Amino acid sequence: MEALESQLKPLQDKVARILEQAKQLGASGAEAGAGLDLGLSVTSRLGEAETVEYHCDQNLAVTVYFGGRKGSASTSDLGDSSLRETLEAACVIARHGNEDPCAGLHDPDRLATRIPDLDLNHPWQLNAEQAIELATACEQVALDASNEIVNSEGATLNTHHGIRIFGNSLGFLHGYPASRHSLSCSVVGKRGEQMQRDYWYTVARDPNDLEAPDKVGLRAAERTLARLGARSLTTRQVPVVFTAEIATSLIGHFLAGIRGGNLYRKTSFLVDSLGKQIFPEFMHIHEEPHIPKGIGSAPYDSEGVATFPHDLIDRGTVKSFILSSYSARKLGMQTTGNAGGVHNVIVDPGRLDRSELLREMGSGLLVTELMGHGINLVTGDYSRGAAGFWVENGEIQYPVEEITIAGNLQDIFDNLVTIAKDVDRRGNIRTGSIWIKEMTVAGKR
Amino acid sequence: MSNEALTIATRTLLEPAALETAHLERIIGHLLEAPVDLADIYLQFARSESWALEDGIVKEGHHSIEQGFGVRAVCGDKTGFAYSDVIEFDSLMEAATNVRAIARHPADARQALGSNTSRKQLYRPIDPLHTLGNEDKIALMQRLDRLARNRDPRVEQVIVSLAGTYEVVLIATQEGRFHADVRPLVRLNISVVMIQNGRREQGSAGGGGRTDYRYFLQEDRADTYVAEAIRQAQVNLEAGEAPAGNMTVVLGSGWPGVLLHEAIGHGLEGDFNRKGTSAFRGRIGDKVASPVCTVVDDGTLPQRRGSLNIDDEGTPPGHTVLIENGILKGYLHDRLNARLMNSAPTGNGRRESYAYAPIPRMTNTYMLAGKSSPEEIIASVDKGLYAKNFGGGQVDITSGKFVFSASEAYWIENGKITRPVKGATLIGNGPDVLTRVSMVGNDLELDPGVGTCGKDGQSVPVGVGQPTLRVDGLTVGGTHV
Numbered sequence: 001m002e003a004l005e006s007q008l009k010p011l012q013d014k015v016a017r018i019l020e021q022a023k024q025l026g027a028s029g030a031e032a033g034a035g036l037d038l039g040l041s042v043t044s045r046l047g048e049a050e051t052v053e054y055h056c057d058q059n060l061a062v063t064v065y066f067g068g069r070k071g072s073a074s075t076s077d078l079g080d081s082s083l084r085e086t087l088e089a090a091c092v093i094a095r096h097g098n099e100d101p102c103a104g105l106h107d108p109d110r111l112a113t114r115i116p117d118l119d120l121n122h123p124w125q126l127n128a129e130q131a132i133e134l135a136t137a138c139e140q141v142a143l144d145a146s147n148e149i150v151n152s153e154g155a156t157l158n159t160h161h162g163i164r165i166f167g168n169s170l171g172f173l174h175g176y177p178a179s180r181h182s183l184s185c186s187v188v189g190k191r192g193e194q195m196q197r198d199y200w201y202t203v204a205r206d207p208n209d210l211e212a213p214d215k216v217g218l219r220a221a222e223r224t225l226a227r228l229g230a231r232s233l234t235t236r237q238v239p240v241v242f243t244a245e246i247a248t249s250l251i252g253h254f255l256a257g258i259r260g261g262n263l264y265r266k267t268s269f270l271v272d273s274l275g276k277q278i279f280p281e282f283m284h285i286h287e288e289p290h291i292p293k294g295i296g297s298a299p300y301d302s303e304g305v306a307t308f309p310h311d312l313i314d315r316g317t318v319k320s321f322i323l324s325s326y327s328a329r330k331l332g333m334q335t336t337g338n339a340g341g342v343h344n345v346i347v348d349p350g351r352l353d354r355s356e357l358l359r360e361m362g363s364g365l366l367v368t369e370l371m372g373h374g375i376n377l378v379t380g381d382y383s384r385g386a387a388g389f390w391v392e393n394g395e396i397q398y399p400v401e402e403i404t405i406a407g408n409l410q411d412i413f414d415n416l417v418t419i420a421k422d423v424d425r426r427g428n429i430r431t432g433s434i435w436i437k438e439m440t441v442a443g444k445r
Numbered sequence: 446m447s448n449e450a451l452t453i454a455t456r457t458l459l460e461p462a463a464l465e466t467a468h469l470e471r472i473i474g475h476l477l478e479a480p481v482d483l484a485d486i487y488l489q490f491a492r493s494e495s496w497a498l499e500d501g502i503v504k505e506g507h508h509s510i511e512q513g514f515g516v517r518a519v520c521g522d523k524t525g526f527a528y529s530d531v532i533e534f535d536s537l538m539e540a541a542t543n544v545r546a547i548a549r550h551p552a553d554a555r556q557a558l559g560s561n562t563s564r565k566q567l568y569r570p571i572d573p574l575h576t577l578g579n580e581d582k583i584a585l586m587q588r589l590d591r592l593a594r595n596r597d598p599r600v601e602q603v604i605v606s607l608a609g610t611y612e613v614v615l616i617a618t619q620e621g622r623f624h625a626d627v628r629p630l631v632r633l634n635i636s637v638v639m640i641q642n643g644r645r646e647q648g649s650a651g652g653g654g655r656t657d658y659r660y661f662l663q664e665d666r667a668d669t670y671v672a673e674a675i676r677q678a679q680v681n682l683e684a685g686e687a688p689a690g691n692m693t694v695v696l697g698s699g700w701p702g703v704l705l706h707e708a709i710g711h712g713l714e715g716d717f718n719r720k721g722t723s724a725f726r727g728r729i730g731d732k733v734a735s736p737v738c739t740v741v742d743d744g745t746l747p748q749r750r751g752s753l754n755i756d757d758e759g760t761p762p763g764h765t766v767l768i769e770n771g772i773l774k775g776y777l778h779d780r781l782n783a784r785l786m787n788s789a790p791t792g793n794g795r796r797e798s799y800a801y802a803p804i805p806r807m808t809n810t811y812m813l814a815g816k817s818s819p820e821e822i823i824a825s826v827d828k829g830l831y832a833k834n835f836g837g838g839q840v841d842i843t844s845g846k847f848v849f850s851a852s853e854a855y856w857i858e859n860g861k862i863t864r865p866v867k868g869a870t871l872i873g874n875g876p877d878v879l880t881r882v883s884m885v886g887n888d889l890e891l892d893p894g895v896g897t898c899g900k901d902g903q904s905v906p907v908g909v910g911q912p913t914l915r916v917d918g919l920t921v922g923g924t925h926v
Contacts, residue, residue, distance in 0.1 A: 045720075054527035054543055057800065073508035076530040082510055093496075093506030096579040100504040128546070151721050188722050188843055195724065197843040230844070235690040235926055265499060265602050266638055266645060372839045372848035374870035374922065378638060378647045383687070383870040383922040385839070385848035402846050404870050404922025406689060440924045442689035442872075 004123075007036055008163050008175050014060065014078060015167040018087055022064050023169060025091050029065040029105045030169045031303060034058075034078075037162030042128060044135035045154030046143070052128050055160065064090045068099040105303070106325035106335055108170050112306035115299045119292040120178040122206035123161040131157045134183065134213050141217030142187045148228060149221050151188035153197065158182045159207070172304040180295070181207050185220040191228040198223035198369075203426050205293045223368075226389075230399035233390065233443035239364035239417075240405055240439045241357060241391075244424035246370050247434040251285070251347055253409055254278075255429070256377055258318060260327020260338075269380030269410060270318070277316045279413050282350070285313035289343035296428035302340030310336065312345070347431035349421040354433050357420045359394030365441055366391050367405065380409035386441075403443040412436050450570050450754070454615040454625035458488040458512075462532045469617040472537050476518050477619060479545035483519035483780055484619040485758060488532060489799040494574055495608040498586040501594075515799040516540040519781050520548035522719075526802040567745060567752045568655035570627030572611040576657035582607055585667060593637055593671050599682070600675065601645070602638040607631075609658060616759045624759030630654070630750065630906060632894070633661045635670045639678040648678030652893030654748045670893075677834065677853055680865045687854065687869035687923025693829035694871065694919040695822055695857065699890040700835055702909035705740055706810050706898065707838040707847040708875040709733070713767050713775070714793075714805040714900075715782030717842050724845030724876050725773065733773045734879030737815050740768040742777055744792055744808030750894040751809035751908035753792070762792030762808050768879070779805045797903035804901060809908030815885025819913040822884045824860040830921055831855040831862055832871065845875040870922040878916065886913030 015032045022030035039055035060083065061074035071093030075086040139155035158181065165175035184201035200219035202211035242250060256262060257270035270278065279285075289307035291297050300306055303325060311319040323331070324339035352360065371385030383406040389396045415437040423432045459465060469486055476484035490512040497505040514537060515528040525547030527540035577585070586605045593603045612628040634651030650673035652666060661667040696704060709725070717723035725733070734740070744753050744762025753762050758780050766774045778786070779794030782805055795806040823831060831854065838849030850870045855862045891910035898907040 049523055049547070051524045051526065051802065052544070052547055053525075053802065054540070055800070056527075056529045056531075058530050070504065071506050071508075073510075075510040077510055077512050078530075086508065086510060089494075089508035092579065093494075093508060096583055097496075097504060097506055098502035098583070100502055103504065153720070153722055195722075195843050197722065197841070227844075232920070237926060265604070266640075267602070267647065271645075371841070371846070371872070372850055372870050373837050374848070374850040374868070376647070376868060378645050379867075381867055383850065383868070383924075385846065385870055385872040385922070387844075387846070401844060402872055402874060402920065404689070404848075404872050404920060406687075406869065406922050406924045408924075440689045440922075440926060442691075442920050442922045444691045444918070444920045 004036065004038060004161060004163060005177060011036060011163065011165050012173060012175055014083065015165050016173055018062050018083060019167055019169055021087055022062065026066065027064040027091065028067055030062065031105060032060065032062040032167055034060040034165045035162060037160055039158065039160035040126065040128060040131055041156065041158045042131040042135055043154045043156045044132055044139055045152055047136060047140065049132045050154055062087055062090050064094050065104050066094045068101055068103045069094045069097050070100065070103045071097060102326055102329040105168055105170055106305050110305045110335055111170055111172050112300035112304060115174060116290055118290060118294065118297045118299060120176065120205050120297060121161065122179050124159045124181055124207040126159055138183055138185050138213035138217040141214040142185050142221040145218060145221030146225055148189045148191055148225055149187050150190040153186040153188065155183065155185040155217065166304055168304050179205055181210060183210055183213060183216050185217050187220050187224050189224040189228050194228060196224055196227040196230065198227055203295060205295065209293065227387065227399045230387065230401040232402040232445050233400050233441060234445045235442045237438050237440050239361050240436045241361060241364065241366045242434045243366065243368050244422050244431060244433045246367060247431045248424065248427055248429040249370060250412065250434055251345065251429045251431050253375055254413065255322060255342055255345060258312065258321045260321055260323040260331060262377060263321060264327055264330035267378050269377065273318045274321060276318055278318060278410065279313055279316040280416055281316045283313050283316045283416065284348040285345060286311045287342055287345050291344050294344045295426065296342065296344040298343045301337045305335050305337045305339060307337040307343055342428065345429045347419060349423050349432040350418045352418065352420050354420050354422045357418065357433060357435055358391050361391065361435060362394055363392045366396065382407050382409050382412060403441055405439050405441055407439045412439065450625040450627045451623065453570055453627050454613050457490045457613045458532065458615050464534060466623055468534055470621060472541050473617055473619055473621065475538060475541045476545050479518065479548040481518045481520050481545060481548045482784065485517050486537065486617040487515045487757060487799050488615045489513065489612065491610055491612040492574065493608065493610040495606060496582055496586060498590055498605040499602065501590050503583050503586055511798060513799040515802065516544055517802055518544040518547055522785055523547050524781065524802055528800045567747045567754055568629060571629050571657055573609045573629040573631050573657040574611055576659055582658065589635060589667055589671050592668060593635065593675060596671065596675050597639065597679065599639040599641050600637050601640045604636045606634045614757065618759055622759065624755050626754045628655060629657060631656060631658055631660060633667060633670060635674045637674045637678050639682060641682050644682060646678050646681035648674040648676065648681065650674040650677065651895050654750050654894040655752060656748045680853055684865040684867045686925040687867045688830060688856065688921055688925050689923040691918055691920050693826050694916045694921065695826060695829065695831045696914045696916065697833035698886060698888045698911060698913045700892040700909065701832065702811050702892065702911035703835050703838050703849050705812055705911060706807060706909045707840040707849055708873060708878050709740065709767065710807045710810045711840050712842050712845065712875050713777055715776045715778040715786060716805050718776050719782045719786050723842045728773050729775065731773050732771050733876055734768050734771040735882045736771040737885045738768055738771055738879050738882055739813040741766050741813065742793065742807050742810045746809055749809050749908050750896060750906045753808060756792045756794045757796045757803045758790065758794035760790045760792040760794060765791045777805045777807060779803050795905050797905055801903050806900065806905055807898060807907050809891065809910065811891060811910030812885065812912065814887050814889035814912045817884045817886050819886050819888050822886055822913050822915045823857060823862060825884065825915065826857045826860060829857045831857050840875060846872065847875050848872045866923065872920045872922060878919065881917045882914050883917050884915040888912045
């Protein structure tokens, strides 16, 4: 993919030029980011190619400061006149907005200076035919897994690689290439009148690190088959285990709760939680932004501040919030290199594997899917649709659906019994299955 | 079609690239050299802005320009699609060459097109961004902030967001036709956080549509959003634990129509039914609701957020009856799925932008009014939940299970609303939830213009609506057993 790498310099020049023009227009500070991304996405369904999509995205975004006044603008058209119009639009907004004493670039001493190579770029030399072949092979394994697999939403292979540039008027200008590939499969099973679907996916920076297509297909089929015969439950209060793939969402709510923007707006149930114990003693949650080939890895955040490994939770206690320069200033703190989000959040696992964990639990609900957005971050109130399995004597008894699980996030964190060692390493949040002592389960029976 | 829209589209999309419609015809011709069933080119320009106020100051503003094209070729049920931000002849031609490779077998017969007669435009081809000066936008937001803070001393935070989009699209189809549309869209939202004895609660309200910013100044609309946001936060400050279990639920009018969107709307989209993955597959003519239920998808309502003069394939949206007196009548179609199911397109082929191929999507989905007054409906309930307002929802179209989350709710006992309870997620089964609708209100209301629907990674603006409904049995996901 030499073609793309050769774009690095011209795109950097565009960013440098717009920063220079911002200065000429009187901006006291400016930052700009640009990206170019190429991709191929194919879906194969019932053994044949269904969609073949060629992606080509570019954009440039600029933020200008006139003292404490801020304006930002972006464009997908990188022609000179659009760039000029975009910069001017940002300046117009800055001139009309209000003075904000906390606005501005970060302190120069937080600038990333030594930029580690995180091994993020592994483009895949794959044409549409080859991609279709892989997707088809993946889906075929799922279709062949059982005669109860009766239909399919297909298998999709995505491959993307691109470059991202960031610069600011403190003299920072850097860019790097990165790639991302994924393969997913979703199939439909039928037993009697009931239809169920489920899916599995693999994602990686390097195509060699993807799970094999047949494994993805088989896992998708197994998950779908396991759901057939699902029924609802009676309403009850029981122990709940979130499987690793969806336990990431619980950790995600914790992260949202300690995000600077939600803290200074007072829209979080974790306001004033720094230094307080909100999880059991054994919990350790930390951010590791420099994992080679990590899906969430980044050498610097979206304002050019160096990222660094640090604890969010140690011995159950909040050690750090998730802050950008702006939210840090609002809270009278220092940026944590998290403008734009977190980079590889790791929850340290315990000693049990999932089946051991279920045996320890005895009876309860194993949740494998969550639906809807029933989280109130202000109060921590939690109520979501769910599907999964009913467990008795440590063994899965039958699949369940059309139920809800509810509680309050603070109570849920307090009542976290243990983390299994079955860590899902695919995403930006890595955790094992999470066992909660008790939640309210509502059902229609 | 509006000539004015075509003039604007030509000026905005073709002239800067030194393109003429003849160039697009050549690209279409190139696509049709392969045995394709369906081919189109979609060109789009969108300019958007958003402003945000918090802590009493307008501290953020963003302006964006998005433009580009998408080229599509369909053969049978196979789609080739390519897009780019660079509108120029060579890029278009290269995209066409790539996507037509999808066609490997002889094309089927050409499909019948939906009606394409000119009709009244549902909204004016205006650029809403300049319908209010920047000073006036700022002043409006600051006034709303003060209004909120003066209204209740417990208000701790006020967040006001104002956003507008000016979008121009031009679609060239395989029939050699050109369709253009200019789509304004504005939105204003207020959200407040209130604190009382250390307890914090949130309330939010907003609205908008395919019109300009002055809409918010008419009929004191912006002020009513503030009042509504504060009222919701006040109610939530007093709310107790929500109940858990299966019970009678009364759903409020307006935005709670998100029930219809999730429970049946998605399940009736043509793609899922053609593929047989929807819980509603093959059920046309079946009874899927009680006889008091009639549900439509209607993209023809003037200035509504979900309305379109033409969909993103050039078909004018219709008034599509989905359920009539309880009987399932029809699906929502784009061109591809309509052709494969021997139906006519219903004007529901939509895309988030040029970077996506069109798929069947809803426009404004609502249930027609019935005979009962809302008071009668509440009075009929022995014990149950009155869910007056909602957040978003989600559906698994294969199992039919759907959820939607109440944001304002009350406990009903002996026909009377007794006390507010916290929000909770409600879960049900799409193909049978409407069979348990026992009363339909005479108070049909559409939502104020706040809906965004996501499907296959594509977001589009939509509308929903319904009268007050009584459902005899929905699972309520509270904490109180």
